Amino acid sequence: MSKEICGIKEMKEYLKISDSGLRVLIRKKEIPYFRIGNRIKFDIQEINKWIEESKKIEMESDCLF
Numbered sequence: 001m002s003k004e005i006c007g008i009k010e011m012k013e014y015l016k017i018s019d020s021g022l023r024v025l026i027r028k029k030e031i032p033y034f035r036i037g038n039r040i041k042f043d044i045q046e047i048n049k050w051i052e053e054s055k056k057i058e059m060e061s062d063c064l065f
Contacts, residue, residue, distance in 0.1 A: 004044040011042045 006014065012022045025031040032046040 005041050006044065007042070008040055011047070014044075014047070 008019065008022060012019055015022065022031070026033055026040060031042075032050050033040050033042050035041065
């Protein structure tokens with residue numbers, strides 16, 4: 001089983017957000033990440049799950065209005 005792992009540069013490109021925007025998500029612990037030494041890394045499968053969960057939450061909150 002192979003995991004696709006990337007760093008901050010690749011993740012900000014993947015999500016199409018700024019470096020500072022990604023760092024805010026990390027600081028607030030709103031995005032799944034882990035560390036290898038002092039480097040922040042992301043598991044693409046976990047990020048994709050996080051995106052899908054975020055979509056569900058957004059859709060559910062839209063239904064309340």
